[in-house]
Amino acid sequence: MAIRETQIDNKLTWVHLTYPSQEDFSKLKSYINAHPIVLDELLSASDRTRVDTYPEYIFMVYHFPIYDTKELSSRRAEIDIIASKETLITVSYEELEPIQQFERDLETRLKKKEISSAAHLLYHLLSGVNDYSVRQLKHVEKKVNYVGEKLFKRQDRKLLEEISYIKRDLLEFSIVAVPQRSTLESLLQVASDFWGPRFRPYFLDLVGDFSKIHYLLENLKTTIESYSETVSQIFGFKTSEIIRRFSILGFLTFPLILYATIALQPKVEAGIINTANDFWIQFGVIAVIIVTAAFFFRKKGWL
Numbered sequence: 001m002a003i004r005e006t007q008i009d010n011k012l013t014w015v016h017l018t019y020p021s022q023e024d025f026s027k028l029k030s031y032i033n034a035h036p037i038v039l040d041e042l043l044s045a046s047d048r049t050r051v052d053t054y055p056e057y058i059f060m061v062y063h064f065p066i067y068d069t070k071e072l073s074s075r076r077a078e079i080d081i082i083a084s085k086e087t088l089i090t091v092s093y094e095e096l097e098p099i100q101q102f103e104r105d106l107e108t109r110l111k112k113k114e115i116s117s118a119a120h121l122l123y124h125l126l127s128g129v130n131d132y133s134v135r136q137l138k139h140v141e142k143k144v145n146y147v148g149e150k151l152f153k154r155q156d157r158k159l160l161e162e163i164s165y166i167k168r169d170l171l172e173f174s175i176v177a178v179p180q181r182s183t184l185e186s187l188l189q190v191a192s193d194f195w196g197p198r199f200r201p202y203f204l205d206l207v208g209d210f211s212k213i214h215y216l217l218e219n220l221k222t223t224i225e226s227y228s229e230t231v232s233q234i235f236g237f238k239t240s241e242i243i244r245r246f247s248i249l250g251f252l253t254f255p256l257i258l259y260a261t262i263a264l265q266p267k268v269e270a271g272i273i274n275t276a277n278d279f280w281i282q283f284g285v286i287a288v289i290i291v292t293a294a295f296f297f298r299k300k301g302w303l
């Protein structure tokens with residue numbers, strides 16, 4: 001894809017590449033004299049986030065979670081950033097909503113005179129990424145609240161399946177998001193040194209925003225774990241109740257089964273049943289034993 005250039009003013013430029021190629025990087029040299037190793041890393045996504053500082057620019061690899069509607073879980077998205085005094089270069093390997101939102105909001109921020117340096121551009125870009133992460137978690141929060149509402153109304157396999165998907169989504173989100181804190185903390189120090197102390201509050205604000213994301217994430221993880229444990233306990237109790245009732249039923253019917261087994265033996269049957277009344281007397285005794293045992297179990301609260 002061709003390079004998209006947005007000229008903020010005579011001294012400030014934002015350049016964005018999506019699906020970068022080797023040809024694009026030759027054009028980047030007109031914007032910034034980046035080290036060849038840095039340009040090589042922009043050819044594909046990186047495995048880890050980091051912030052590196054050079055005399056003329058800052059190089060940053062930033063990962064954040066994005067929800068995959070097909071897999072029903074969060075996955076990793078990446079923005080690579082080269083920021084100099086007067087230029088912000090961003091690279092992504094797919095179309096990303098935070099980049100598109102940043103582009104839409106850029107004109108409004110310019111009218112409000114919120115942007116006058118590459119540091120401001122970087123701050124608003126990462127602030128938008130944090131806002132996007134919050135929206136992703138709000139989406140998960142609705143699912144967690146739904147599980148909470150249905151928890152004592154129904155306990156079935158579908159509810160357990162929903163809990164499993166939520167737990168997997170939160171786990172994947174956490175794996176991607178947790179390293180963001182150290183990356184933003186590194187950026188706080190590097191950016192303050194590179195652009196000057198007056199920009200420190202901006203990047204300190206980014207660390208604070210991430211703390212809110214982390215708090216919400218941990219709260220959702222704790223909540224869904226509690227719901228999962230509660231559902232498991234309810235299922236365990238129901239299962240034990242079913243087993244207990246069948247055990248008692250088996251005990252109550254045992255005398256009848258024993259009698260029927262004996263009575264079916266021809267020699268034994270001839271010895272214990274001489275007349276038709278003998279059968280009913282013996283059957284009545286068995287019935288009395290069963291009823292007495294059932295009454296006793298009922299009184300003990302076992303039935």
